[in-house]
Each structure stands twice: as C-alpha cells, then as structure tokens.
Amino acid sequence: MRHQLSFACEGATLAASLDEAAGRTGLLIVSGGNEIRSGAHRGMAMLAARVAEAGHPVFRFDRRGIGDSEGMNGGFESSGPDINAAIAAFREAAPHVTRIIGFGNCDAASALLLHRPLALDGLIIANPWTYDGDAAEAAEPALPPAAAIRARYLARLRDPKSLLRLIKGEVDFRKLFRGLSALKATAVPAAPDSLAARLDRAITGLDTPATILLATGDRTAQAFVESCPSALSRLPVERLASPSHSFAGEDADWLYQRVLVALES
Template identity: 75%
Template sequence: MRHQLTFDCEGAALAASLDDAPGGTGLLIVSGGNEIRSGAHRGMAMLAQHVAAAGHPVFRFDRRGIGDSEGENRGFEGSGADIAAAIAAFRQAAPHVTRVVAFGNCDAASALLLHQPLALGALILANPWTYEGPDEDGGDEPALPPASAIRARYLSRLRDPKSLLRLLRGEIDFRKLFRGLSALKQAPRPAAADSLAHRLESALAELSCPVTILLATGDRTAQAFAESCGPALAYIEKEPGAVRVERLASASHSFAGEDGDWLAARVLAALAG
C-alpha cells in the first residue's frame, strides 16, 4: 500500500510517499532535475510499485521548492540536507528497515555522490550529470555532448537516406551542423580540479559503500559521464570491487518503456546484494 506523508527539513515540510513492504532493505528514490517524486512519465512511481511488490519498502520525496514541498529550490548541489532528512524520515516511517539503498538518475545521481557521507548501505547511480552550465557561446542552448556522442549521431544520420534528403532540401540547421562538426576536431580536455566531473571522480574514489552505475549508452548525459570520468570508469572495470558498471543499448535517459524492466531488474539486484 502507498502512503502519503510529510517530514521536516530545516523548517520546511517536504512531501513524500512510502510504498509498504516487509523487507529489511529499503529503496530511497531521489528525483533528478526539477521533477516531482513520480519522475518522468511516472517512471519512479511505477518503479516504486514494482520494487515494493518484490518485498522492498520504497520512499520517494520532493526536495525543497519542488512539487508539494515547501522551501527554496536549491538545486541538486544544495540538496544534501534534503536527502539526509529523507533517509531519517524513511527509517522512522519504516522502522523494520535496517539497510537503505539510494537510487538517483541524472543530477540526482550526482547529488548522491556529492553529498557523501550519507547513512546509506549502497548507491545505484544512473546516467550521472556532469555538464557545467550553458554552452561556451553563453547562449541558452545546453552544453555540447562529448565528441564521441556527436560522432555517433552524425554517422547514424549519414547512413539514413531521409537525413541526406533533408540536407539537400535545406531543412538542416547549418549553424548547429557546423557547430557539431567543429567539436569533433577538439581533443578531450582533462577535467579541471573544481569541475563537476572531477568532484564526482573524487567522490567515487572515496566511497565506502557498494555502488552500481547504470548507463544508457545512447543517452547524451551518460555519454558525457563516460567521457568526462573515463579514467575512473576504466580503472573501476579493470579492478572490479565495490563499484559495478552496467550498460544498456538505449537512448532513453529515463529508462522509459521496456527499458524500465531492465532498470527494475538492476535495482532489485542491488537491493539483494
């Protein structure tokens, strides 16, 4: 059964949902971006229902300033107190839970890394966010994806007769085309010491709990993480231990549709571990 409740975070009342189940290992879901606790296309609500049916309690919440919660939205980098308060509220609402595993997608995954240490038994991090603000031209467009993502995208388009026909008809935005092609010539630059990617790498190296990293290989955010944090991932995969990396051949950032079954299976495996 799903219950609605509230809990306190530094004087603000935060809205939450608890899916009851008898298991001693519970799942805390942290929403990414400015999404409410149900997630994109109700994906997190459906994941919670699936996991609870398998016997694990699930706690979801809206951080301050999002959805039904009070307070100021401080973004994922200012959400440490929200996550810590949610863990405490989860344990209070489900006192039989002895181990809490946290799942986050996109910048929620980054938040779970940045705000360590937290009272968690394990982490599940999907498509962690590594982008640093707007594009280099200072416009409103998002930052360019990594060169590997651009290369794969253009190779795919060149193989598609419809894309070539659009090019001949003048239906392609040449400014974006040249901007993308120019990025292919740029050699990857090492992450600056104060960059988000470098801070995530450092947090990964210092973690004391098991971590599962889930990457949708066709998703730009996952591609950016794989390129920005490539050395750390390469080391992790050569020296498997407390960190596991699993990949799905998909472009769905939120693991929509049938990808949701793959996600649920990996979450349940982490909960069982």
C-alpha cells in the first residue's frame, strides 16, 4: 500500500511517498534533476510499486523547492541534508527496516556519491552526471564524448548501407570531418575541483557496497565512462545497450531486476 507523508528538513516540510512491504531491506529513491518523486513518465513511481510488490519497502521524496516540498531549490549539490532527513524519515515510517539501499539516476546518482557519508547500506548509481552544473539547467556539449563518436563510426563502417551512402556522396562530409576530428583530440584531464574529479575521489573513498548501472547509448553515461575511467575498475558495472537515460519502456524491466539483485544481496 502506498502512503503519502511529510518530514522536516532544515525548517522546510518535504513531501514523500512510502510503498509499504514487510521486507527488512528498503529502497530509498533519490530523484534527479528537477524531477518530482514520481520520476520521468512516472518511472520511479512504477518502479517503487514493483519493488514493494516483491517485498521491499520503498521511500521517495521531493527535495526542497521541488514538487510538493517547501524551501529553496539548491540543486543536487545542496541536497545532502534532504537525503539525510529522508533516510531518518524512512526509518521512522518503517521501523522494521534494518538496511537501506539508495538509488539515484543522473545528478541524483552524483548526489549520493558527493554527500557521503550517508546512513545507507548500499548504493545503486545509474548514469552519473559529470558535467559541471545542475543537470536540469546545464547543457551537454554539442558533440558526444569521443568514445561514443568512435563507437558510432566503427558501427557505420561495418554497415554496408552506410558505405554505399558514402560512395554515392550522400554523406555530409563537413559533419563527418567534424566527428573524426573529435577522435584526434587529446583528452584533457578533469580539473581538481570539477564535478568529474570530485566524483572520482568520492568513488575512491567509498566504503559502502555500490553498483554502477549504465545505458551505453546515453550521453551522460558515456561522459561518465570517459571522465571517470578509474571508477569502472573499482565498482561492479552493469551495462544495458540502450540510449534511454531514464530506463524507459522495456528498459524498466532491466532496471527493476538490477535493483532487486542489490536489495537481495
């Protein structure tokens, strides 16, 4: 059964939803960008219902200044108190819960990493946001990461239809040369105070079990792979061949299964 409730965070009242279940391991869903707790196309609300049906309680909330919550929206980098208050509210609303796994997508994933230590027993980090600035406001670069461009052109070279279009002169050569020139560019190390560098340090010092989920066709995930390569050798990584940043449609089943594995480990 789903209940609506509220809790306090630094003088503001935050709105939350609890999907009840008897399990002792619960899932805390942190919303990314300026999304309300239901998520893109209600994806997080549907995930919560399925996870609760499988026996695990799920807590979702709107951070300050978002959705039904009071206060000023300070973005994901200011959401540490919100997450900590949500954890405490979850434990109070479901006192039988002894373990809480935190899940976040995009800048919510980054928030879970940046605001450690948190009173969580595990993390599920999906498509972490590495561009400086809030995901709801910052623009992605005009070109995708070099790794993504490389994979795209290699796939096209293996495609007879693409080669035929090249021979017939149906390819935009200016766009082609622009893409190929990006492959030659030397990767510039992230500045020490950049979001990517801070996330890399956070992962290095992580003392909580965590799993990274990546949609390999998503630009945000591709940028994470390029900006934080050492993170991929430190934590388990699950990859889905999809461009869906929010694991929409059929990808929701894949996400659900990975969440269940983390909850039941």
